[in-house]
Amino acid sequence: MHEANKNAFGDIASSHLPKLEHFVFFDGTMRYIEACDVGGAFRDRCILNNYSEYMTKFRSSCSEIIGSCYYNGVEFPCCDEFLSIGTYHGPCFAFNSLFSGKYKTRDQLSFKINRNTDYGYGNLSVELLHTGLLVYGLSQDAVPTKDSSRQYVLVNSASKSIVPATYYKAFLSVEETFTDENARLMSIENRGCRFYDENHLQHSKIYSMSTCENDCLVEAQRSVCNCTVHTLPHNKEVRDCDYDGLLCIIDNALIAQKSRSCRCVSSCFDVEVKIIGFTNSTGMRNEM
Incomplete structure (x- = not known):
């Protein structure tokens, strides 16, 4: 650089x-x-x-960012599973995500996070090759948004001070709720949620609350400044902002007002991820 x-x-x-x-x-x-x-x-x-x-x-490729990977003690090829997805921060590499294009439904996801006799708790170990990274803990149907950094970041180079040869461990609580498929007979308004394929968004192929939030932000920026920030996922009908467009968007109160007025309902399969603990120690480990 x-x-x-x-x-x-x-x-x-x-x-x-x-x-x-x-x-x-x-x-x-x-x-x-x-x-x-x-x-x-x-x-x-x-x-x-x-x-x-x-x-x-x-931007770095997956192989330049991520080294060895283990799930429940079994090594797997990192870049076969950490795939590029569109987020508020631009392209990120996501593990076990419905937005990667590799999986169409939750049942197809290769890595299970449910605690049961077959899979245990779900234990992911990843070697990071860079220090200046954001690491999120999100559900399979979520992507980073403007506001998710404060709530879901596991490791932040600014606040956690990632350093070489250091082992970081985050403990997560995962709570899953789902709506029966028979609820499709009800209107979205009455059931209060959307299934993945009930997608009305312009800039995402799958519906979730987080992609809805990003979609609303794109539309608010386009409405006010006739462009959107290049990092946000958007279709070809919306042009990237040039320098003057970025100046229009930064700290624009009207954009904030328009994006907040957009109503995003929950996904009918909702997974809530909470950070319940965090530790670090010197000496990198290869598996957990």
């Missing part, structure tokens, strides 16, 4: 401009606005568009 910044900006001091990684890992904030704004001193040297291309080019 350092070399990419040098190629993009030449001899201009990096402190004067947003760095390339700011757009590759866009977090909803913007620095050095004056330098790149219309009439700014360095606007002709700023990265003003094509952010999704940079995101695709410079």
Whole structure:
């Protein structure tokens, strides 16, 4: 990334401009606005568009992020199961997710998290090859959203200080509720939930509450600024924001108001994941 910044900006001091990684890992904030704004001193040297291309080019692949993987003590090929999905933060690698495209229904999921005599508690061990990562604990039908960082992050490089040769362990409580298939005879309004295939979203192939929240945010941004942030999953009808579009979106109260007014109902198969404990110790282990 350092070399990419040098190629993009030449001899201009990096402190004067947003760095390339700011757009590759866009977090909803913007620095050095004056330098790149219309009439700014360095606007002709700023990265003003094509952010999704940079995101695709410079983000790490699965094999560059994840090393050895074990589930209930049995090793499996990491990148056969950690697959790319669209999230608020851009593409992330998800394990046992309905949004990966590998599985169509919950019954097809390869890894069971239910506590029973066949599977036990469900114990996943993963070697991370980078330190600057966010690790979430989510259900099979959930994706990271703007607000999920505060509730579902297991390991955050900013707050947990991921360091090499350190073993992190998170203890999760999983509560599953489901609605009988016969409830399909009732209206969605009466039963108060949607099945996966009852999908009315424009930017996701499967319905869940979290994808509904991301979908609402995309539509709110498009309504107000005529574009959406490149990290958010969206269809081809919505254009990525350029630099001026990002400025329109950042801290826009009208967008926040519109996205909050969208009504997202629960999934009819709901899994609630809670973090009940967290420990760390030095010395990386290969399996649990």
